[in-house]
Amino acid sequence: MAKNKSKTRVTETVLRDGHQSLIATRMHTDDMLPICDKLDNIGFWSLEVWGGATFDSCIRFLREDPWERLQQLKRALPKTPLQMLLRGQNLLGYRHYSDDVVKEFVKLSAQNGIDVFRIFDAMNDVRNLKSSIKAVKQNGKHAQGAICYTTSPVHNNKIFVKMAKKMQQLGCDSIVIKDMAGLLTPYNTSELVKSLVDTLDVPVHIHSHATAGLASMCQLKALEAGCSGIDTAISSFAEGTSHPTTESMVAALSNTPYDSGLNLPELQEIGAYFYQVRKKYHQFESEFTGLDTRVQVNQVPGGMISNLSNQLKEQGALTRMNDVLHEIPQVRADLGYPPLVTPTSQIIGTQAVLNVLTGERYKTITNEVKLYLQGKYGKAPGKINSKVQQMAIGNQEVIDCRPADLLKAELSRLKSEIKSLAKSKEDIMIYAMFPDLGKDFLQQRADGTLTPEVLQAIGEQETKSDQAPAEFLITLHGEEYHIKVTGTGHPNQERRPFYMTLDGVPEELQVEILSEINTSASNTSAASGKSSTHPKASKPGHVTTSMPGVIVEVLVKTGDKVKAGTPVIITEAMKMETEIQAPISGKITEVYVSKGDTVNPDEILIAIE
Numbered sequence: 143m144a145k146n147k148s149k150t151r152v153t154e155t156v157l158r159d160g161h162q163s164l165i166a167t168r169m170h171t172d173d174m175l176p177i178c179d180k181l182d183n184i185g186f187w188s189l190e191v192w193g194g195a196t197f198d199s200c201i202r203f204l205r206e207d208p209w210e211r212l213q214q215l216k217r218a219l220p221k222t223p224l225q226m227l228l229r230g231q232n233l234l235g236y237r238h239y240s241d242d243v244v245k246e247f248v249k250l251s252a253q254n255g256i257d258v259f260r261i262f263d264a265m266n267d268v269r270n271l272k273s274s275i276k277a278v279k280q281n282g283k284h285a286q287g288a289i290c291y292t293t294s295p296v297h298n299n300k301i302f303v304k305m306a307k308k309m310q311q312l313g314c315d316s317i318v319i320k321d322m323a324g325l326l327t328p329y330n331t332s333e334l335v336k337s338l339v340d341t342l343d344v345p346v347h348i349h350s351h352a353t354a355g356l357a358s359m360c361q362l363k364a365l366e367a368g369c370s371g372i373d374t375a376i377s378s379f380a381e382g383t384s385h386p387t388t389e390s391m392v393a394a395l396s397n398t399p400y401d402s403g404l405n406l407p408e409l410q411e412i413g414a415y416f417y418q419v420r421k422k423y424h425q426f427e428s429e430f431t432g433l434d435t436r437v438q439v440n441q442v443p444g445g446m447i448s449n450l451s452n453q454l455k456e457q458g459a460l461t462r463m464n465d466v467l468h469e470i471p472q473v474r475a476d477l478g479y480p481p482l483v484t485p486t487s488q489i490i491g492t493q494a495v496l497n498v499l500t501g502e503r504y505k506t507i508t509n510e511v512k513l514y515l516q517g518k519y520g521k522a523p524g525k526i527n528s529k530v531q532q533m534a535i536g537n538q539e540v541i542d543c544r545p546a547d548l549l550k551a552e553l554s555r556l557k558s559e560i561k562s563l564a565k566s567k568e569d570i571m572i573y574a575m576f577p578d579l580g581k582d583f584l585q586q587r588a589d590g591t592l593t594p595e596v597l598q599a600i601g602e603q604e605t606k607s608d609q610a611p612a613e614f615l616i617t618l619h620g621e622e623y624h625i626k627v628t629g630t631g632h633p634n635q636e637r638r639p640f641y642m643t644l645d646g647v648p649e650e651l652q653v654e655i656l657s658e659i660n661t662s663a664s665n666t667s668a669a670s671g672k673s674s675t676h677p678k679a680s681k682p683g684h685v686t687t688s689m690p691g692v693i694v695e696v697l698v699k700t701g702d703k704v705k706a707g708t709p710v711i712i713t714e715a716m717k718m719e720t721e722i723q724a725p726i727s728g729k730i731t732e733v734y735v736s737k738g739d740t741v742n743p744d745e746i747l748i749a750i751e
Contacts, residue, residue: 149401149402149403150365150370150371150372150395150400150401150402151187151188151345151347151370151371151372152186152187152371152372152373152374152388152391152392152402152404153186153187153188153189153190153225153347153349153371153372153373153374154181154184154186154188154189154190154374154375154376154388155190155373155374155375155379155384155385156375156376156378156379156388156412156416157169157174157181157189157190157191157215158190158191158192158193158194158196158226158227159190159194159227159373159375159384159385160375160376160379160380160384160385161379161423162194162195162196162199163351163379163382163383163384163385163431164379164382164383164384164420164427164428164431165379165420165423165426165427166199166426166428167194167195167196167198167199167203168199168203168204168423168426169419169423170204170206170594171204171206171210171211171214171215173419173422174191174215175214175215175218176415177412177415177416178215178218178219179218180408180411180412180415181219181222181412182218182219182220182221182222183221183408184222184404184405184408184409184412185222185403185404185405186222186404187223187371188222188223188224188225188257188258189219189222189223189224189225190225190226190227190260190373191212191215191219191224191225191226192208192211192212192215192224192225192226192227192251192256193226193227193228193229193234193260194226194227194234194484195484196208196211197234197575198234198575198576201572201576201579201580201583202576202579203594203595204594204595205583205586205592205593205594205595206594207568207572207587208572209250209254209566209568209571209572212224212251212254212255212256213254213255215255216254216255223257223258223284224255224256224257224258225256225257225258225259225260225286226251226256226258226259226260227260227262228248228251228259228260228261228262228274229262229263229264229484229485230261230262230263230264230270230271230273230274231244231263231270231271231273231274231545231546232263232264232270232484232485233247233274233575234247234575235574235575235576236484236485236488236510236718237485237513237518238270238518238519238545238546238549239546239549239552239574240546240549240550240551240552240553241273241546241549241551242551242552242553243552243553243556243571243574244273244274244277244546245273245277245280246553246567246571247571247574248274248277248278248281249277249280249281250567250568250571252278252281252282252283253281254568256283257283257284258283258284258286259274259278259283259284259285259286260286260288260318260320260349261274261275261278261285261286261287261288261314262287262288262289262290262320262483263290263520264290264480264481264483264484264485264486264487264519264520265480265481265486265519265520265521265522265523266289266290266305266481266523267520267521267544268305268308268309268312269520269544270520270544270545270546271287271309271312272312272544273546275287275309275312275313275314276312276313279313284315284316285313285314285315286314286315286316286317286318286347287306287309287310287312287314287316287317287318288317288318288319288320288349289302289305289306289317289318289319289320290320290322290481290483291319291320291321291322291325291326291334291481292323292325292441292479292481292482293325293441294474294479294523294524295479295524296478296479296523296524297479297523299330299333299334299337302319302334302338303334303337303338303341306338306341306342307341307342310342310343310344314344315344316344316345316346316347316370316371317338317342317344317345317346317347318346318347318348318349318371319331319334319335319338319346319347319348319349319350319364320349320483321348321349321350321351321357321360322349322351322481322482322483322487323351323353323437323441323442323482324350324351324352324353324354324356324357324383324437325354325437325438325441326348326350326356326357326360327356327360328356328359328360328362328363329363331348331350331360331361331363331364331367332363332364332366332367333367335348335363335364335367335368335369336367336368339367339368339369345370345371346364346368346369346370346371347369347370347371347372347373348360348361348364348369348371348372348373349373349385350373350385350386351383351384351385352380352381352382352383352384352385352386352433353382353383353433353434353437354433354434354435354437354438355433355435357385357386358386358387358390358391358394361386361391362394365395365400366400372386372391373385374386374387374388374391375387375388376388376389376409376412376413376416377389377390377410377413377416377417378413378414378415378416378417378419378420379416379420381433382431382432382433382434383430383431383432383434384431388404388409388413389406389409389410389413392404392406392409393406421600422597422600423597424598424600425597425598428451429451430450430451430463431451436467439471440467440468440470440471441470441471441474441482442467442470442482442487442491450463450466450491450495451463454466454495458690459495459498459499459689462495462498462499465498466491466494466495466498469494469497469498470482470490470491470494472494472503473490473493473494473497474490475527476526476527476530477490477511477514477515477522477526477527477530478522478523478524478525478526479522479523479524480514480522480523481523485510485519486514486519488510488718489508489510489511489514489718492508492510492715492718493507493508493511493718495689496508496688496689496720499688499689500688500689504530504533504534505688506688506720506722507533507534507720508718508719508720509712509718509719509720509721510718510719511534512534512535512721515530515531515534515535515540516535516538516539516540516541517540517541517542517545518541518545519545520544520545521542552574553570553574556570556573556574557570559573559577560573560580560581560584563581563584563585563588564584569584572584578694678744678745678746679744679745679746681749682725682726683725683726683728683749683750683751684725684746684747684748684749684750685710685711685722685724685725685746685747685748685749685750686722686743686744686745686746686747687711687713687715687720687722687741687742687743687745687747688720688743689715689743690715690740690741690742690743691713691714691715691720691740691741692713692714692715692738692739692740692741693711693712693713693735693736693737693738693739693740693741693747694712694713694714694719694737695711695712695737696710696711696733696735696736696737696748697709697710697711697712698710698711698730698733698748699730699733700730700731700732700733701729701730702729702730703728703729703730704724704727704728704729704730704750705724705727706723706724706725706726706727707723707724708723708724709721709722709723709724710722710723710724710730710748711735711747711748713741722747724748724750725750726750727750728750728751729750729751730748730749730750731749731750731751732746732748732749733747733748734746734747734748734749735747735748
């Protein structure tokens with residue numbers, strides 16, 4: 143039986159999950175290093191510094207080498223074990239990788255400084271954890287198996303305990319309840335932890351987000367039930383969709399059997415440092431990352447909500463957030479109630495966005511949803527909606543084996559494909575995780591042209607050159623009028639209604655666009671993408687996209703004959719790929735786009751006649 147030690151193990155998350163949950167994973171390494179000496183002297187059981195969305199964010203937005211970040215942090219934190227979040231067979235990407243890539247990635251992560259590997263599978267399919275756990279143990283590191291906690295008609299504590307036993311049998315050194323959305327309630331936490339502690343021979347930890355305001359109570363009940371370790375975040379990056387506050391939990395446990403032994407005044411100094419740091423990232427703050435009990439219904443995890451709001455903002459659709467949160471539970475039910483954690487959270491979240499923005503459920507279905515419905519991510523916990531499955535994949539075969547068993551070894555191929563740019567084994571892994579994005583990163587690094595996204599100065603308001611003011615004064619024929627735009631409707635036969643007040647009097651204005659002034663702000667969704675200025679679609683054979691995105695691949699060329707429903711283009715939006723199909727049968731008369739172009743809805747991408 144696992145027994146709680148006299149001192150509670152504390153894992154500090156400010157360098158990974160804390161800022162992932164609250165500022166969309168945007169903290170630069172330069173803002174971490176100055177405080178590392180103080181962090182290293184606290185005595186944390188571990189510091190979570192890597193994995194999750196950090197690898198992606200480093201490459202996509204910060205233009206930093208994620209491996210270099212890990213190396214710098216290891217040098218700056220020599221006394222404290224460093225921890226990462228690993229997505230099992232998905233590693234840090236959005237697909238399953240072959241076993242040889244998993245083995246290599248874990249080996250390099252261990253060599254570069256990771257001591258504790260927290261390993262999870264978004265489907266809670268233990269088959270997808272085997273290779274990662276084996277690789278961690280082969281490298282002499284701590285393997286922590288994670289139960290992705292969720293609630294649904296098909297989940298219960300008995301299932302979670304059974305899963306934990308399997309992970310222990312695979313060699314896990316500890317087990318963590320990963321409550322990524324903050325769904326645990328105090329007394330259910332106590333029951334689950336007690337069941338795990340009574341069953342297992344390894345320590346049990348708890349990771350719970352504070353979204354619903356319950357996490358600190360859950361942690362206390364977990365410790366009373368025999369839990370050995372808790373995850374917290376320093377106050378400046380705590381609470382809401384992040385974690386319980388480190389300083390608060392240390393104070394609460396002081397002089398009890400669960401005392402953490404950590405120094406509160408020293409923690410407060412660290413909190414003061416990050417209080418100033420957070421101000422630099424004000425443009426990534428979101429109104430959706432505070433306390434919100436609706437998470438008990440929509441189950442959107444902390445790391446997802448800040449990124450989802452930022453992505454909706456980029457789509458010009460932030461006002462639809464509540465609609466998306468309402469849609470997510472429906473999509474999750476249709477897909478058999480998978481836990482909402484990367485990549486399933488992204489898969490379901492993006493599909494929910496598409497359903498909302500297109501105004502029709504499953505009018506557009508992402509490639510990742512199709513792969514999910516084919517069993518390529520693992521076994522769904524519950525029954526899948528057969529109508530949705532038929533819409534997405536027709537009569538295609540659904541696999542029932544471990545998905546990676548169908549993958550051929552791919553490390554040699556990856557090395558060959560990127561050998562001209564890769565200067566190390568770590569560079570190959572950058573390419574492996576995100577082929578197009580990684581290749582662009584390595585090329586720009588070689589060219590000396592890496593440019594991180596711009597941080598707005600403190601006090602500066604976010605502006606876009608293609609945005610129109612919503613409230614303004616105009617002078618016309620010597621008369622001054624106060625106009626406030628209160629809303630806009632969808633285009634109706636080339637006309638769009640705008641709702642406004644004119645000197646306080648409600649008015650409706652019908653606008654017909656005859657020509658446009660071209661701007662570049664709406665075409666900056668990719669760091670290296672080319673702007674698109676395509677004509678507007680007006681015929682049944684005009685291929686369009688449902689939302690702004692980037693062209694990943696053009697599958698046809700001028701002169702090709704296609705049948706209705708044939709994939710002609712693959713686009714990427716919100717990190718998910720979507721096949722765009724031919725709306726009619728006919729001949730390709732014009733291809734207006736190429737790989738890397740950024741495109742917007744209603745533009746002609748391909749013409750078919």
